[in-house]
Amino acid sequence: MDYVQFTSQQRDEMLKVVGASSMDDLLAPIPTDYRLTEPLKMPPALDEMSLRADLSALAAKNMSSDRKVCFLGGGVYDHFIPTVVDHLAMKGEFLTAYTPYQAEASQGSLQAFFEFQTMVCQLTGMEVSNASLYEGATALAEAVMMALGMSGKRRVLVSAGVHPHYRQVLKTYLSDLPAEYVELPLKEGVTDMLATEGEADADTAAIVVQSPNFLGLIERVDTLAKFAHANESLCIQSFNPVSLGLLKHPGEMDVDIATAEGQPLGIPMQFGGPFLGLFATKLKHVRKMPGRLVGQTVDIDSKRAFCLTLQTREQHIRREKATSNVCTNQGLLALRASVYLAAMGPKGLREVAQLCFNKATYLARQLRSTGLSLRFEHQPFFNELLVKLNRPVDQALQSASDAGLLGGLRVGSYYPELADCLLIAVTEKRTKVELDLLVKVLAAKS
Amino acid sequence: MDYVQFTSQQRDEMLKVVGASSMDDLLAPIPTDYRLTEPLKMPPALDEMSLRADLSALAAKNMSSDRKVCFLGGGVYDHFIPTVVDHLAMKGEFLTAYTPYQAEASQGSLQAFFEFQTMVCQLTGMEVSNASLYEGATALAEAVMMALGMSGKRRVLVSAGVHPHYRQVLKTYLSDLPAEYVELPLKEGVTDMLATEGEADADTAAIVVQSPNFLGLIERVDTLAKFAHANESLCIQSFNPVSLGLLKHPGEMDVDIATAEGQPLGIPMQFGGPFLGLFATKLKHVRKMPGRLVGQTVDIDSKRAFCLTLQTREQHIRREKATSNVCTNQGLLALRASVYLAAMGPKGLREVAQLCFNKATYLARQLRSTGLSLRFEHQPFFNELLVKLNRPVDQALQSASDAGLLGGLRVGSYYPELADCLLIAVTEKRTKVELDLLVKVLAAKS
Amino acid sequence: MTQNEPLVFEISTPGARAVDLPHSDVPVVEIDSNLASVAISELPEIGQLDLVRHYTHLSHRNFSVDDNFYPLGSCTMKYNPKVNEWAAALPGFANLHPLQDESDIQGALGLLYHLRVFLQEIAGLDEVSLQPCAGAHGEWTALKVIRAYFKDHHQSKRRIVLAPDTAHGTNPASCAMCGAGVVTIKSQSDGLTDLDDLQSHLNDEIAAVMVTNPNTVGKFDSHMIKMADMVHQAGAFLYLDGANMNAILGIARPGDFGVDVMHYNTHKTFSTPHGCGGPGAGPIAVRKELAPYLPVPQVIRIDGKAGERYAWDERRSKSIGKVRSFNGQFNVLVRAYTYIRACGPEGLRNVSECAILAANYIAQRIKDVYPLPYGPKDGQPMATNPCAHEFIAVPRAIIDRGVSIMDIAKNLIDRGFHPPTVHWPVHDCLMIEPTETESKATLDAFADSLLEIAALSQTNVPLLKEAPFKQPVRRLDEVGAARKPVLTWSARSGGVSEKVLA
Amino acid sequence: MTQNEPLVFEISTPGARAVDLPHSDVPVVEIDSNLASVAISELPEIGQLDLVRHYTHLSHRNFSVDDNFYPLGSCTMKYNPKVNEWAAALPGFANLHPLQDESDIQGALGLLYHLRVFLQEIAGLDEVSLQPCAGAHGEWTALKVIRAYFKDHHQSKRRIVLAPDTAHGTNPASCAMCGAGVVTIKSQSDGLTDLDDLQSHLNDEIAAVMVTNPNTVGKFDSHMIKMADMVHQAGAFLYLDGANMNAILGIARPGDFGVDVMHYNTHKTFSTPHGCGGPGAGPIAVRKELAPYLPVPQVIRIDGKAGERYAWDERRSKSIGKVRSFNGQFNVLVRAYTYIRACGPEGLRNVSECAILAANYIAQRIKDVYPLPYGPKDGQPMATNPCAHEFIAVPRAIIDRGVSIMDIAKNLIDRGFHPPTVHWPVHDCLMIEPTETESKATLDAFADSLLEIAALSQTNVPLLKEAPFKQPVRRLDEVGAARKPVLTWSARSGGVSEKVLA
């Protein structure tokens, strides 16, 4: 099924109307030498029933979190998604629209994005948010690009606690630019403050931190912001949006640009994408911001109305001078996150965060009671624990898998010194029974 | 979650507005003696996450047709439902509306039902269809009630090939009425023509037949219609809508009232309901018809418009003189069947029917090649086969189950003389591989 | 919104296909030509995108609870939680064949069993049957059960059912379908049953008295207890039409106040969606004397050594038999179960309390302009004579200014509200049932609209009579529709069916 | 439709809840007060029904492909098959964590691998990376790959990219993000590349020439082959912006006509939905010289004794590294895979042929009134100088009558159509891309509307300039919006943010 609706008779009629004796006439501009005479080499078309069988078979080969209990985190979390979120965000009227270029025809999505921008600001305590970027890592990279562009400085100090993927992406972004990537070491699992103070200088465009960091530990972002501001650098924080149900938000810590992976806000884990890049900053920086923005205005009858605005920042107007090259963004995911945030409200989000924290704390306690310990016992955490195991991580994970658990994340490939540790994420979905089972599995000697 | 949106503060405000000092004031008309002072005895409320866990656990205890290959039929079939049908029929705008009493606010559903009525007529070759009844059995019973009411006669001749459930329901309907239920015996699996001719008399209100009948065999409905008309009785046929992709339709056979279970038209098997009662008849009988009808008219600006019509047949106007007591019907299922029929079109429906027939024929052939046989080898069938086994049915079904198959239906409880037979339904979803597996299982000696 | 949507047949294109099917993986066989249809089907042919658009457009021309307030009296148009739909779509429910072996369907049976028990508890009655397809079907089933009881007890002459003049149309119609006679009993001016009139009709031919409580004018009938005594004294059963159960969940139980048999409407009380007219489900609850006559199959729990299991009981010798094929409106019942589990016992009581509060609140806000025939005395607040979960208003003064009830209805549509039930159970009334799931802001907006319409009736009647303005069509010729019914589309006459019944 | 929908904040009610959460089944612990937020969140509070209504209303105020024709040039707004959504929602895809062990994700990896191979075949190129998030991200990634190649080959000074004046804005912007300079090359009056101008710019500082083909004016550039030779001669790479791949699927392969590297837009060519702006995916395809530099991870197939298995290749020493976290826009790619499997090779060619036919058909129907700057000579049929899958019209005469391109756009909205792309790639143009999934009736209706608007431009310009009439708002003050941006709502100022940037 190629979803073409013309019948062969109509095809012929239309060819006639355009003065073509066959389809080949319309392909004339393509030199015949380069026109394919054989079909592409790929399997034949599938009817819908066979197609569904094929996809079902592929999906069935995956051990998804509905088949095993998920303690994997590392930037993607198995949170609960209320049914109403799926229902509303998947409405065909949203799904099959594009960027709202024609405001009159798209007030629905424009208003939804205006609400999204507002909710991101309410969540982060920042002053302005765009209407989405691709995902967490590229959002962070865009923040750094913005800091470089605004400041004219070269150095970017990046905490080693930032998600390893994000650091790798950032390096790719910076590699051909006049910029210097400097990694700030960790001390006891969090950014080494002394080292940071030492590195920060007048040529520093930004200090980049993630909190809670990749090891699950809460950073002293406010202190880092002070270091940054002392050098007229920007402080950029990558945050976990659900953690803001409990933790100090970037605005309170005087962060200049706050970015995040929005996945925890009602977006399925879906093997890593599509996700949602959140990007918020101070109002004074808005004209340097990447990404689309929706603004409120009035129409000719003085009615409130919404439209894309400050487009002179964007590639379709400014071309090589644009603040970013982004065009297609993650609109539907922004809409989904909005529905999630509106569904949860301040109390719901707080409860989710509190449940995560309760359960992580309980897990830590139970693990300790079996003699295991957290790798950095004296650092505060939110919903992720770095646990030092007393047997090989692969072996422990195999036992967990046998017990029906996705037991956690190996971190050794990112932090070789932590090869004996397991990073365990806990969400509000994990029950005491599941936590107890994990403890039992990890505490076992083999 | 009770889905109440009032906050407790609003509740208090509203109580004040109505002059109540507490909720009890509003309950005053209920004598205090009869007011509950304890909560109802039932399990406590579940939050949505726990609720989904509870429902998932219940659903997981069922061996549904996605887990075992379904050869069960007997009036409910495992047909393919195109994705687009689910998508459109489950739109909230349809799901959460009710009977279109206010035409201006409900042109969408009214038009959909007008189209449904038309498609049922196109499918059956009948002249008029209502906008749905509950399901197949009650639709048939309503047809008989209509025949009794119209004719003033008493006797109803019912073929023993009619679905046993339908016959039981019909008996329940007739039990307190001035009506006589007469069962017509089968001969070689189909209605005994001689016996029918003998039973048909001037006091016969209707001859009732199902084709394909419960044993999967195609009846000579046109002959039965002639018998009926010879006595000024009505001929009522219960049909399988998918079979009409191939078989003569009721209109061609001069049937007076055609009824059906609409489940095969894109409705999931869902453990037996909700389903869809189809009901079509000749135009001259329309004012005796049960159920809602949508008609085309014009509005004050002469625009085409649709509304409920001929409501003087219905209970809300005619009360005890109404043609039926039905009020809430199966609107959403009628809509779903419409989407299915429009999606399939004449060619698609024909292909579905042809595939069913091909596969049933192939299965019969393969079974014969192993030495098994059909119980009535010389009767034509459509998509259901009555197979005579050479070992106990329960044993064969157990082997099938072990092989991952829902192997077929026992018919012994309905037809004791057929206790050694298995009724096997085949739809377009069954693959050759599945058919071959079933043959292997059934042919095995133990 | 204001453009006409063509009929699906009018966008049909010969040869277009929305769906493709597999090639046959077994030999193609031709069916006997004597059996094959000779007719060429006129079903529409349409591509997938055009199909999606057609039904998307229809959905946008259809008022729904998801869209806005739908205070249709007696229909309990409450919110239909999306999680109910999620549950019903679970493959373990949606893909289950109704005739599978009991060992394969323990989850489904367990759900039905639990629901049965919940409904028994809510009713305060002994046994529930989940078989009936809707309220009317429940009425008919219950009357069959009563009839079977009397036959069994050699009182076959009890064939008459008494019902108040305000009874829903299905009540008398269901009686007629059972061959029972219906005699109407009067209501008093305060909306309650006239006990004297009732008494005068009670005799040994009466099988049952059918009442609705809270009744259809929105009043809890405090005569109920006395009435039950009288009915029982006369050897008849007291039947409750449970359409208004949304007013008493967890507050009072029909069984406790003398009801012997009742039906539920899950699509009203238990939030199962109304689907443009259906499906619903109409479980019935009965006292134990009547239980042996309930239809088959019945879901039961069997406690064995290996724990509990659930089963079908098909062999009830006194049963009236089957009332529909298979197992009832299962996937509607799944939604009802999901809802009841979500609410829990306190939630259910809160549902009814808030439904009552909402109705009284709207009533209070409009009653000076839309007088309530069964409401409090002039100038008194609602609490002095409260309504239940719905109420009736008869805006005589507005009508006297030349604005009909239907005019009010059409003006409400343009203000974004579905009109209340009109002209039932009394002429010239609005029957307003807000339900408990609306926000206060919505109730206020609706009351404001009614007041605005009332104000306009003093200044601009012609405007009110012209409405609606914002709908795709307005003011249909319904008389013409019934006089010359056009019930199908036909290609042969340019869109208008030849099959017109003159 | 015409009522205003309040902002979600304006219907917020303190204390309202749409969702409930479980009680903690472990002890509740308080977080260190130094870490806890002191701010009280201003997120909205709203019940579930009001939430459903709010977004239902917004959905009804949003033009979409499901609703009607959306001929937005360069965006390929084709039908998004519902079965794609079904596939993406399968729990085995939707609930998969990106960092699971390979043994647990064989289905996902297999799907990605097959898709990779399909895209290689369609491109006629050697290796595809599925990592990029969208077209622009694909451009940037590919430019990084080219840059890495030249660094590796000691030609670091190749930093300049040549692109035609009609290039999409993302092309130069992507160059800038890589620190590459962009130099514009001219197009000829017939829309094709000016080869002399190109030649004059080619030198040993050029890294790549970026073209779109069919180009953004809707012409297949027959200079392509020559161009490729010239570019290769100069030691640079030929980059294809694949936004217009919908015109050549199965007809011609970029690799065959000299392209070295390209990106796809799955949300254009392969029917993944546009979601009010995204997500999309932007896989890139490269010739084998460039393959070592592709980003990680790459999905690979390993054929072992126990059969094939799929794996991540993370260790590519020359790779540019990661371009995003995790594994790409996986669930967008699932939809693209589903679509390609549904079409099959013949279907894909039919897609492009019909896309071309549809564009030529509309062009033919309107070209006398909406002249085509790159079309056939006056009076000649389209076949004499056909467009590809889209075309550009510049209705000078209509504009001269005082009707702007934007006026035409707004009038189309009221006629039920989304306007084409406007003012790009040339001023005063309409860029019309019908796609292959529309029915002929829709194409005709659209052409009729354009002709009707043209006719009105001769009789009633003021009417055209007033439109739209049927939309919730009309003719916005976009200048004001940019001058004093209001980008968030704030409670403190009655709905208008204080955070206005003067």
Ligand SMILES: Cc1ncc(COP(=O)(O)O)c(C=O)c1O
């Ligand atoms: C009071 C009353 N009784 C009975 C019924 C009939 O119920 P159903 O429509 O479910 O058959 C209704 C339905 O509207 C009703 O309002």
Ligand SMILES: Cc1ncc(COP(=O)(O)O)c(C=O)c1O
């Ligand atoms: C010609 C062309 N190139 C590149 C792009 C950018 O692609 P994306 O929006 O997927 O980033 C577009 C998108 O509109 C386009 O039309």
